[in-house]
Amino acid sequence: MSAAIDIKQYSYHYANGVEALCDIDLTIKHGQKVALIGPNGAGKSTLLLAMNMFIEGSGQIFVDGLELNRCNIHSIRKVMGFVVQDPEEQLFMPTVFDDVAFGPLNLELDQEEIIRRVKDTLKRVGLEGMEDRAPYHLSAGQKRAAAIATVLSMKPKIIIMDEPDTSLDPRSRNRLIELLSGLSQTLIIATCNMDFAARLCDHVILVDQGRVVVQGAAEKILSDGELMDKHGLEVPFRSRYSAGNRPIRPSLP
Numbered sequence: 281m282s283a284a285i286d287i288k289q290y291s292y293h294y295a296n297g298v299e300a301l302c303d304i305d306l307t308i309k310h311g312q313k314v315a316l317i318g319p320n321g322a323g324k325s326t327l328l329l330a331m332n333m334f335i336e337g338s339g340q341i342f343v344d345g346l347e348l349n350r351c352n353i354h355s356i357r358k359v360m361g362f363v364v365q366d367p368e369e370q371l372f373m374p375t376v377f378d379d380v381a382f383g384p385l386n387l388e389l390d391q392e393e394i395i396r397r398v399k400d401t402l403k404r405v406g407l408e409g410m411e412d413r414a415p416y417h418l419s420a421g422q423k424r425a426a427a428i429a430t431v432l433s434m435k436p437k438i439i440i441m442d443e444p445d446t447s448l449d450p451r452s453r454n455r456l457i458e459l460l461s462g463l464s465q466t467l468i469i470a471t472c473n474m475d476f477a478a479r480l481c482d483h484v485i486l487v488d489q490g491r492v493v494v495q496g497a498a499e500k501i502l503s504d505g506e507l508m509d510k511h512g513l514e515v516p517f518r519s520r521y522s523a524g525n526r527p528i529r530p531s532l533p
Contacts, residue, residue, distance in 0.1 A: 282345030284310045284438050284466040285331060292330060292337030300326045301337060301490045308468060308483070310344075310437070313460070315477035315498060316470040318487040319512035324470040325365070327487065328442050331468070332362045344437060358387070361431030365442040367423040371415035376407060376426050379415060383434040401433040405459060421452030428459070438466045445476045478502050478516035486511060 285308040292301040301323050308314050316324050329335045333348050333356075341348040343356045361383075364370050373379040377398055384394045402408050405425040410418070415426060424444060431439055444460075445453050457480050460467060471477050477484065477498065484502060485495040488511045494501060501507065505515050 283307045283342070284312070284344060285468065286342040287331075288340045288342075290330060290337055290339030290341060292326060292335060299490055301330065304339070304492055306485055306492055306495055308466065310466050311464070312483045313467040313481045314469065314483045314485060315481035316468060316485050316487060317472070317474065317477055317513060318493075320472065322487045322511075323490040324487055325442055326490075328362070328440055328468070328470055331440060332360070358434070359436055360438040360440065361434055361436040363427050363431055363439065363441040363444060365444075365446060367427035368415075370427040370430055371423060374414065375411065376402070376413050376415055376418070376429075377411035379426060380429045380433045383430060387434065397433045397435075401429045404432065405429045406455065419452075420447050421449070421455065424448065424452070424456060425459070432463075436465060438468070439463070441467070441469045443471055444469060445471065445473055474502060474508070474514055474516040486513075 285306070287304050287306050290301060290304040291299070293299050304327065316327065318324050326335065330337060331341060331343070331348075333341075333350075333353055344359050346352045346356055348356060371379050373382060380398045380401055381394050384397050389397070398411065399408075402411065405428055407422060407425055407429065410422070410426075415423065418426060428441075428444075445456060448456060453476065457476070460469075460480055467481070469477070469481065481498050483496070484498045486493045486501060486507070493511065494507070502516050508515050
């Protein structure tokens with residue numbers, strides 16, 4: 281079986297010549313939940329844009345066995361969905377129903393199937409009964425759920441998200457983790473929140489200065505205090521345990 285994402289020697293330079301990504305090599309298997317981590321400016325969002333061909337560099341990117349290029353982009357966007365960092369950039373229709381129906385409509389599905397997908401997807405993300413609500417009347421957590429619904433309604437095999445927990449309160453973040461944990465699709469999530477990554481993902485790719493530093497099991501990488509500190513990151517709270525499996529608590533003055 282082909283990989284969900286396979287990137288070979290990919291590099292990208294900004295228009296001013298600054299190198300944003302350098303010799304990226306990585307493979308993501310179908311069904312994995314992957315956290316793309318790194319400090320601010322590491323190249324995480326740029327790498328996500330490259331995976332969706334919103335930017336073009338040198339090297340090769342394969343999505344579900346198809347090389348990412350202008351000839352294949354239409355087919356690839358049927359199997360891969362992208363949830364941007366700001367949900368308001370993804371919600372642009374008059375109602376929640378219209379936003380979630382937009383993708384299936386462009387897949388040229390019949391009206392009955394579109395309606396069924398919208399209702400099923402909104403129920404899945406906890407927005408049942410909000411079909412006629414204007415997106416700008418939703419809370420931050422509801423907007424995030426609606427943005428995810430616009431992708432889920434297209435039934436992609438691969439879902440890419442850029443900082444999906446941004447601006448969410450703890451309750452909304454917990455609901456988001458519960459929703460994403462229940463998905464069978466391959467998930468690739470850029471995040472600066474190591475606790476979020478630890479609770480959700482089984483695989484981690486650490487990026488810094490436009491390069492892949494390490495990739496592997498989330499538990500192993502996220503618990504490596506020396507590695508995390510070297511790249512300006514924190515060990516997630518759930519991994520902060522002593523040898524006796526007791527939480528390490530900060531000393532008080």
